[in-house]
Amino acid sequence: MSLKLRPASECALDQLSLGEVMLRLDPGEGRIRTARSFTAWEGGGEYNTSRGLRKCFGLRTAVCTALVDNEVGHLIEDLIMQGGVATDLIRWREDDGIGRSVRNGLNFTERGFGVRGAVGVPDRGHSAASQLKPGDFDWDAIFGRGVRLFHTGGIFAGLSESTAALAIEAVTAARKHGTIVSYDLNYRPSLWKAIGGQKKAREVNLEIARHVDVMIGNEEDFTASLGFEVKGLDEKLSHVEAGAFKAMIESAVKAFPNFKVAATTLRRVVTATRNDWGAILWHDGKFHESRKYPDLEILDRVGGGDSFASGLTFGFLSKNDPQAAVDYGAAHGALASTTPGDTSMATQREVESLMKGGGARVMR
Numbered sequence: 001m002s003l004k005l006r007p008a009s010e011c012a013l014d015q016l017s018l019g020e021v022m023l024r025l026d027p028g029e030g031r032i033r034t035a036r037s038f039t040a041w042e043g044g045g046e047y048n049t050s051r052g053l054r055k056c057f058g059l060r061t062a063v064c065t066a067l068v069d070n071e072v073g074h075l076i077e078d079l080i081m082q083g084g085v086a087t088d089l090i091r092w093r094e095d096d097g098i099g100r101s102v103r104n105g106l107n108f109t110e111r112g113f114g115v116r117g118a119v120g121v122p123d124r125g126h127s128a129a130s131q132l133k134p135g136d137f138d139w140d141a142i143f144g145r146g147v148r149l150f151h152t153g154g155i156f157a158g159l160s161e162s163t164a165a166l167a168i169e170a171v172t173a174a175r176k177h178g179t180i181v182s183y184d185l186n187y188r189p190s191l192w193k194a195i196g197g198q199k200k201a202r203e204v205n206l207e208i209a210r211h212v213d214v215m216i217g218n219e220e221d222f223t224a225s226l227g228f229e230v231k232g233l234d235e236k237l238s239h240v241e242a243g244a245f246k247a248m249i250e251s252a253v254k255a256f257p258n259f260k261v262a263a264t265t266l267r268r269v270v271t272a273t274r275n276d277w278g279a280i281l282w283h284d285g286k287f288h289e290s291r292k293y294p295d296l297e298i299l300d301r302v303g304g305g306d307s308f309a310s311g312l313t314f315g316f317l318s319k320n321d322p323q324a325a326v327d328y329g330a331a332h333g334a335l336a337s338t339t340p341g342d343t344s345m346a347t348q349r350e351v352e353s354l355m356k357g358g359g360a361r362v363m364r
Helices: 049-057 071-082 139-144 161-175 189-195 197-209 221-224 242-255 304-319 320-335 348-355
Strands: 013-018 022-026 041-042 061-068 090-093 106-110 121-124 147-153 180-184 212-216 261-273 276-281 286-289 295-297
Touching: 013 049, 013 161, 013 304, 041 071, 049 061, 049 304, 061 071, 071 090, 071 197, 139 147, 139 161, 147 161, 147 304, 161 180, 161 197, 180 295, 180 304, 189 197, 197 221, 212 304, 221 242, 242 261, 242 276, 242 286, 261 304, 261 320, 276 304, 276 320, 286 304, 295 320, 304 320, 320 348
Parallel strands: 013 061, 013 147, 022 106, 061 090, 147 180, 180 212, 212 261
Antiparallel strands: 022 041, 106 121, 261 276, 276 286, 276 295
């Protein structure tokens, strides 16, 4: 059984995401606390999937978000435009001059190396995206144009009570219009802390889950956000056996028969720069595993999971095949981990070469 995707010829967009897009400030090989310069990128858990689908795989994508109408907001817009993601659904907020009531989100991110793990320091209080609320987007008009797949996630839902309500509104509207709904649980305790903690996270995510076709998340996400138990999960959340994850997914799809797909990356963190990497996907009662990438060398792990999600989406949108989806996702996520920034710099040809076992020989 394949996903019931709307034909591309009937749709204005292949994929649409809803989420915050922040300005990522990266000290490169150094540390935030000692940096004298930063490289600027754009990034956001939900948006990264749209950029990967557009830039790597050539699909038609857009993002629903909000930015402040000032120079920083337009820098983020320019970075989004460089990635080819449509910007016509951005909601612009008036600048108050100093960011007291509304501002653009910043994310200071260091990559980590060896025994020193990656560090993220988000600075997103009062951001324009966190103030989005139900009614800010005309979903009937947006989905009425035709969208094959809609994607959002737990990071956006956790920004505020109003974004949680907006996420519920959006997934409900998407299903009404026959759009496949994809959701990445992406549990972040710090986001939910001010609006009710894990109890609120479960309340919101359990409501959203009722409308989801493609559920993405690692073992911590499923346990913290939906209350499912993974047996054999270590306390450091560094490793989980595929068998234990399979058992949990069996429980999840019984509780939510609307799930057509459940997927995750399987990552064992050896050091910040060496991980064992792979992925697993459930669809129509069967599990599909990607090829394994043992001892994968990492330059920048941030965004690897989002690139997995976009590769997985491409596999379904282009071939509607679960094995292709998990293979594209794992290969795209692996390649994204070899370049700086939140988003993928890979090409479709590189992804497909890696899927077939291609190595790192010099290409001339």
